[in-house]
Structures are given as structure tokens and as C-alpha cells.
Amino acid sequence: MNASRHKVLSRLHLRPYLRPSQLAAAALVTTASLGFTAQALAEDPIKVGILHSLSGTMAISETVLKDTVEMLIEQQNEQGGLLGRQLEAVVVDPASNWPLFAERARELLAQHEVDVVFGNWTSVSRKAVLPVFEELNGLLFYPVQYEGEESSENVFYTGAAPNQQSIPAVNYLHDEVGVERWVLAGTDYVFPRTTNRILEAYLKDEFGVADEDIMVNYTPFGHSDWQNIVSDIRRFGSEGKKTAVVSTINGDANVPFYTELANQGVDAADIPVLAFSVGEQELTGINTGPLVGHLAAWNYFMSVDTDVNYDFIDAWIDYTGDEEAVTNDPMEAHYIGFNMWAEAVRKAGTTDVDAIKDAIIGVTVPNLTGGYAAMMPNHHITKPVLIGEIQDNGQFDVVWQTPSTVAGDAWSDYLPGSRDLISDWRAPMRCGNFNVSTGSCGGSTAAEEAEAALAE
């Protein structure tokens, strides 16, 4: 496609002021060529790519997201589709294999020529597909909370950035619970490491927390022997100051962690654990007894008491045919992302990628918690932040929430390198990492980032 060739060229030049005119030319050519084929294509369905692992370790989390998008497509088709065309799902299975994500993404964009892709869970898989989406000029809606420090022209981040999850959560612990000592425990990969770096800087800057009152701990994926760490946490928390654990422990490792906490007699009332990766879906495979009273920070809980949420849950139960089916935060993110994309398609009158990229900024759709989500110029959305306490039925009881929605910040204000960066994909800036102190755009580094992420 012309647009993609221009993009490659502009990356070689790296002169930002060249880009708008090039893009305009590209858009012109694209729309012109579309004009000819539109008639013929009117009967063809709009293709929606789904890039979620259906096998391998991440299948546990990602399978339901595939089902969610399929359900949303079905609902949209029942309402007559989009632009008079039906929607068709194209499902591929990247099998929890990060390099395979890039191959499958290429397959979706080049071979199936999908109009939009909903997909990915882990950060490393997102980094792996970034260069593909930028090269082939695709659209990716990414539904999971992540570490920030990224803004790609082709990616829309409908999950939470750090300032939409971890920072408000820490504020809650400090202001409402009175926590003075902090354990930052996480699985050893990019999301926990970046989040904990941000949190450490934030705790020291904002609350003046001393070094000895912060304990940072990383564990490998699927860690199952928590005896020593829990014992350390117990000792750390018995110094007379209120202590809390801020947990970015991922996936399967959570169950043995909470069980060990309960067995060693660490109670939520003494040392609460606030998790960023434990949601309703994760709780379905767990005996929730040991977890009761521990906390989680998300932008959506299944227990939220709104009509639109109940409608969504009913639709989901009908779709899955499972009376016990649960909904969770990334599902809501896909719900928002899908509706935003549909709205942008209606607004632009076409599924053309460049037209959608322009049209979607500022699009506002209802979220499931009774408010609205708006797409910001940095490709992040506005979200409320909720803190929930785990109940013994596997649901969360919302104990606190931000008074209004928070706009996602791609570049954290608490990290030295990213403090000066902003992202704005509107004309004339069109830059994901504009440095306000030097006044220049860093340009896309997707290829290098993907290489670095996959090398790990």
C-alpha cells in the first residue's frame, strides 16, 4: 500500500515536518483508490482480526477476550453491521509464543487484510507486533493494563496506563488505609519492573517514604514456593508500622502466594495485599477463602451496580451459555475499544486506517461503570479507578473510587527519561514521543523495542 511505503520513507528521513504532507498525499491516494473499489466491496464483510492466544500459558486469560470480541461482532451484526456491511471475525492463534505474535499479526494484515485487530495481553507480545502494525499500517486495540512508556500511531491502548491504576491505588493505601511501609512484589518482567520503578519514585517524592520502608521483590513466572518471601513480608510488616503489599504478581503465581499468606497467618486486616493483576477471571480457579479482604485496583469490576453492566453480563452469560461466567476489566476494555472503533467508522464513513486514526480521537462512548470513556490524542482513554475488596464469592466489593475519570498518560511523570515526553497524534504534531524541553520528536522506535523485548 502507498501509505505504508511512505511511512517507511519518512522513518528513514526522520524529519517530522515532512510527515503531514506525505500522509495527506497518502490519504488522497488511498481514498481515491477506495472510491473505485467501494462499489464492488459494498457486499464484502468488514474483517475484524482477533490476535489472542488460544493455547499455551496465556490461553487462561486470553481465550475469554477472543470470545468477547466475537460476541461484540455478533451484537453489531444483529444491529445491521457497520456502514451497511456485515462484520466478520478472523481468528488466529499466536499460542502464547511472542515471536509468533508478529507472524500472526503479519498474516492478519497482509494475507487476510483485516480492517482492525483486537489483541495481545502481555507487554512483550505487544512490543513484538508493534513494528508489524507500523510497517503495514494496521490498527491494534490493546485491552490490558500496562506499564506505559509507549505510544504508537497504530495502537490504541484501552487498558490502564500506570497513572490509571497503580498511582491512584497507592494514594488510596496511603490516605485511606494509612500505610507507611511498602512491599512492592512482582513477577520478573517488564510490566512489574516499570510499574515498581514508577511507584518507588512516586512514594519517595510524594510521601517522603524512606528507603528502608520499601521492600522490592521479584519472582520468576509461575513461582510456587512462597515460604521465604511471605516470611520476609511478615517480618517486614511486624515493625509496628502499617504495612501493605503492592502486588504485580502475574497469573498462576498468585494462588500459592495468597495460600501461603493465609497459612502463615498473615491476614488482610494486618497486611493487605493490593493486586494489579488479580481479577474476577483469575479468582474463578481459586478457593477464595484465603484471599478475602485483600484488594485489587481496576477500572471495572463485575460487581459494579449499573444497568449497562448488568446488560453486558447478561449478554455474556447468554453468549457463553455458562451461568457462572464472569466478566473482567480487559473485557470491558475491549467493549470500550470495539464501540470506539465502530463509532469512528461511522464518523469517518469508511474503515480506512488513516481516516479512522483521525476520526477516533475525541470519540466518546459509554463504559460499563456508568460513565464515559473518551479517546485522547495520545491514543489512551479516560477511565475511572476503582479499588475492590475480594469477597468469598470471588467478586469484588468496591470500597473506593476516583471522583472522576482519569486520562491515561503514556509517559510517566515520575521517571527521569519520560518526564519531558508527550504524545499527540493529531495534526500537526503527530508524534508519540515529543520532547517538550528539546522541542523535537523522537520518532518510532518500535523495531528496536521489539528486538530488545524478544531478546529477553
Add this chain to the structure above:
Amino acid sequence: MRIFPLTPSATAEASAGSAAGRSCRCLALLILLISLCLMVGTAQAESLDADDNAAALDLLEALDVASYPAKGKAIDAIVQSDDPRARDWLSALLDGRLQRTDDGRFVVVLDNRGRDWPVEDALSGESLGEMSRRELDRIGINNALRNQLRSAIAVVDLYSADLALRRASAERLLGEVDADLAEPLAGVIEREEDRRVRARLVQALAIHRLEQGEVDAVADLQGSLHPRVRVALARAASGAIESRAASGAIESRAVMGDDSVVADAAQAALNSIEQNLRINRGLETLYFGLSLGSVLVLAAIGLAITFGVMGVINMAHGELIMLGAYTTWAMQQLLPGQPGLALILSIPAGFLVAALAGIAIERGVIQFLKGRPLETLLATFGISLILQQLVRTGISPLNRTVITPEWMSGSLVINDALSLTLNRMYVLGFTLVVFAALMLIMRRTRLGLEVRAVTQNRAMARSMGIRATRVDIMTFALGSGVAGLAGVALSQLTNVGPNLGQNYIIDSFMVVVFGGVGNLWGTLVAGLSLGVINQILEPWAGAVLAKIIVLVFIILFIQKRPRGLFPQKGRAAEG
């Protein structure tokens, strides 16, 4: 005025009740006054159950509000009420079992599993049969309220006739005693017969006295390993108590200690405590190491038979473990409400399932690949992927809930600084039993003799009349069955999901190679020592680095001694 019905002494209760929520003491007093007035008012009308229930309903009604602070006040009101059901309400509220039906009645849920729950009326206590959970709304609480409730219940339980309750209560009160509670507490200590409760209460009181600057309180705290005692002593030692004693209005102190005297005494007590803690910490690490080691041994010992004795590289070993874990889950589904029995029955069932799967693998694939290790490795790796995906599509990609029976949760308390988690202790014991049984089979039975004969010299054994093929099947079935047993045990420690096996396959090979291929003793020693090394390294190296260090250590060790810790000797080793 009676605060709680369970108490023998009226004066004790009045102050006990108001001590429940320290932060809400003023409020509690206010409520006390109000309720006193109300009581005087209604005293003449000495009324019937109906009135009583109406008042009780009002108390509960106040709980059903959205705001947590308001709920806190409602809890105080219940604490101050004269109602004999107060403790039941509070503990039901604490457990989330105090709920409200759609038609506004308050009920206590007796069992909240499944869709329909048996309930009883919170006011009359009469059983209402089963109700759908959709008809019930829980009265939610948060951590602050949970703390408040626990303290309130602890004060009530201090007068309970049930020893277990008194023990829990005394435990809870450590570090929570204030001036209001101190006086009645002294009386309680005098009357208390149980030594443990008494010792605990003395310590609880001593912490309070230490905070008031009494130097002889240190003697009561001497030697205690409880973290709250340590915190109190550390504060006293650092001199934090002095300022409070100086500024506070404490004239009635019996023994007015000099500030520095208090600090010195506390410091001395603290030093001996720290010494003691270090020893306990060492013991704790040892236990952690042995328990991790026992998991490694259990996962590896089946492999020690199939790989070590038979020489088959079975990459699907992890999935056989997974099958054992899923058997436990299936048994618990078959026997709902009896997780303990299901777990015990899973031991033979898990063995059988995994052994049958092992026979299928041996007959279906491995027998055709005898003497071709690379092909065996690839084929069994393929089987492992197939089994994983079968579980994923056949059962669910999600983890399954395996319930830990009551008698396996919690921990065995040795002292305040050392407690051993029960589930791991059972696994440790189970490992030793399985190991002993395997040793017996290999050393004392005909099967063991034949296995050893076939592995040492296949051709010779066959010419002596041993059916080598049958021995192959039996050995592989035995190794696989033991993997199934490991799965049953692991279901109590970690997730039961399709990936369970993957997490243990590398560790299993590591243990077998390190211990010496073909040697069961080697596997035991290697597993336990790797566990202990790992746990000693972990506190200062971190979990990730500890794992890497252990791996590097094994690589270096294998370079030096390629046949592992206990190499096979003699002609058998050459084959």
C-alpha cells in the same frame, strides 16, 4: 448494666465493652448514655419479645447502609446493646454470612457454597431452609470494620467458657490493651486457669504497662518472641516511651521507673530476644528448604524410575503429574462437601490414572523407539503438548479449584517466631512415605528384582526367563503412577491447570541428574539439598537469582562429576 450476657462480672464488662473500638470510644460512651436513658425509659414497660425484636431489628437495620463509617457506628451500637445474640451477629458479619433477603429479613447463611444456601433467621434463630443466593444481599464490610469487629469479639470472648475462643481472644488483645481494659484484665488474669491464655494476657497487660513507663513490665516480656512484644520493647529501648510518660498524666504509677532505666532494661530484653529470633529463623529456613526439597523429590522420583532406571527420557512426565492433580479435582467434584475424603481417595485413584496413562504411552509410542533417545525425547514432548491441549479443550483452559481440607490448612505453632505450615508438612511426610514404599518395592519384591535384572543386563535377564517386555510396562507404570501421586500432593500447594506439569519437568530432570541417574537415594538427597540451598540463597539473592545460582552450581557440579552425587558403580554403570 449488662453489656454482654456471657460475663460473670458486671464491672469488668462495662469497661470491656467500651474498649472494643478504641477510636470510637467517645462515641461508644455517648451511645452507652443514650441507650442507658432509653432503657430507663422503657424499664417500666418491661416488655415482650416483640419489642425486643424490634430493637434488635433496628440495630441490624443500621448495618445495612452504604457508608462504612456508618456501619462502624452500627457495630458499636450492637456491642453496646444488651442483646444475647450480639456475638453471633458480629461473627456472622465478620464472615460475610449476615445477609438480607429481598423482602428485608436478616438471615445468617450457614453454608455459602453452590447456588442455594441454607439460612436461619438472624433474630429468631429458626431455620428458613434453603434460599437462592440471588435473593440474598450480603452486608459488606471492609478491612477497617474487620479489625473493629475482631477487637470487639475478642473482648467478648475473654469471658467465654470455650478455651479455644479465650486463646484466640488473648492472642488478639496483645498490643491492643488500653487504660480502659487494663483494670478488668488484671481480674481476668487472676481468674484464668489456662496457662497459655494467662501468659498471653500477662504479656498483653505488660505491653500496656511498659507503655506507661513501668520498668518491671520488662520482666514479664522477657523472652517472648511475639513481634508485637518486640515492637513494644524496641520503642521503649529507643526512648519513645519517655516523652509520652513525661507529658502524659500518669500519676498513679506504682513503680515510677527512670526513663533511661526503662530503655536499658528494654534493650537488654530485646538483645536476648533477637538472639533467640536468629536461631528460630535458621530453623524456619531449614524447614522451608526441606519442604521445597520434598516437592522436588516427589516430582522427580517417578522420573528417577523411568529415566533413571529404564533410561527413557519421558518429557511427558510433567503431564502425568498434571493428570494426578486433575484426578484430585475430579474426586472432589464427585464427593462434594468432603474434600478430605476425596483427597485421600485421590491417592490410589491418581496413581491408577497416571499409571494407565503411562502404560498407554509406553505401549503406544516408547516401545517402538527403544534405544533411540532423541526420537523418544521428541515423541514424548509431543505427547506432553497433546495432553496439555486435551485438558485445555476438554476441561477448561482455566485453573480448577482444588479445596484444601480443614486439617491441612493453617500452621503448627511451635513458638511465636516459628510456625510450620501444615500443608507442606503433610507433603513432606507423604514424600517420605512414597520414597520408603518405592525403596521397598525395588529392594524387596520380585518386581524390583526383575526391574534391576532387566536394567543391568537385558539379554541375560531374558535368557533367565524374565519377560522383559512385561517388566518394561510395569516399571513405566510404576514411575508414571508415582508421578500421579506427586500430582495429588501438588494440587494442595499450587494451581491445578494445564500448565502444572511444565513447571516441574525441568526441576525434575535437574534433581535426577544431580542425584545420579538410576539411584533413588541420590534423588532424595539431591532434591532435599537443592531445596535447602535454594531457600538459604533466596533471602539475600532473590528468587530469580537463587534459581539461576542453583542451576549454575549444578552445571559446574556435573562438569566435575558427570554421574551425579551417587554414581552407579560396577558393570551396571557401563551398560
